[in-house]
Amino acid sequence: DTAVSQTPKYLVTQMGNDKSIKCEQNLGHDTMYWYKQDSKKFLKIMFSYNNKELIINETVPNRFSPKSPDKAHLNLHINSLELGDSAVYFCASSQEPATNEKLFFGSGTQLSVL
Amino acid sequence: GQSLEQPSEVTAVEGAIVQINCTYQTSGFYGLSWYQQHDGGAPTFLSYNALDGLEETGRFSSFLSRSDSYGYLLLQELQMKDSASYFCAVRHSGNTPLVFGKGTRLSVIA
Numbered sequence: 001d002t003a004v005s006q007t008p009k010y011l012v013t014q015m016g017n018d019k020s021i022k023c024e025q026n027l028g029h030d031t032m033y034w035y036k037q038d039s040k041k042f043l044k045i046m047f048s049y050n051n052k053e054l055i056i057n058e059t060v061p062n063r064f065s066p067k068s069p070d071k072a073h074l075n076l077h078i079n080s081l082e083l084g085d086s087a088v089y090f091c092a093s094s095q096e097p098a099t100n101e102k103l104f105f106g107s108g109t110q111l112s113v114l
Numbered sequence: 115g116q117s118l119e120q121p122s123e124v125t126a127v128e129g130a131i132v133q134i135n136c137t138y139q140t141s142g143f144y145g146l147s148w149y150q151q152h153d154g155g156a157p158t159f160l161s162y163n164a165l166d167g168l169e170e171t172g173r174f175s176s177f178l179s180r181s182d183s184y185g186y187l188l189l190q191e192l193q194m195k196d197s198a199s200y201f202c203a204v205r206h207s208g209n210t211p212l213v214f215g216k217g218t219r220l221s222v223i224a
Contacts, residue, residue: 041219048211108155
């Protein structure tokens with residue numbers, strides 16, 4: 001069984017569209033994250049949720065809205081997609097904030113905005 | 115804020131030893147982690163140092179000097195499959211997420 005799974009793996013869409021990426025973890029972790037990796041491979045934290053509650057929201061445009069229906073799921077919805085949103089988006093989870101040095105990452109969603 | 119510096123690229127020969135350095139500047143410090151990412155893959159956890167010294171896990175070791183704000187990842191008996199990007203990462207308090215360096219691309223050549 002995959003520990004952290006995210007779908008879709010590839011997402012190609014036009015500018016201005018709205019899209020969602022889903023993430024689920026079956027590790028029983030309390031904390032989930034969204035990271036964005038750009039073309040230069042820089043991994044940047046976007047959001048951090050602990051037990052369905054938002055605890056970190058880095059400087060991210062409000063077109064990005066995370067939703068956590070329960071602590072095993074953290075979805076990412078993106079409105080009005082822009083060219084600069086093209087990147088790989090990784091979902092991750094960890095045991096709890098205090099021991100989050102070990103993150104388990106999903107396989108990534110490669111988003112291409114045309 | 116935090117900043118981490120690591121070399122962008124390193125090339126080494128199969129069977130050799132390579133060291134990837136990481137220096138950091140953070141407002142607080144909770145530990146230094148290392149992650150490996152193969153092309154097209156997800157980052158995977160390699161090691162974590164909270165205290166000074168060397169941690170060994172098989173062919174990989176990680177070192178931390180808190181007083182120097184410096185750490186390194188040591189890879190021994192390099193194999194072709196070790197070709198990947200390696201990221202150091204820190205968090206500056208117990209309730210903050212990991213912040214990653216820009217990664218070091220390791221190429222292992224025959």
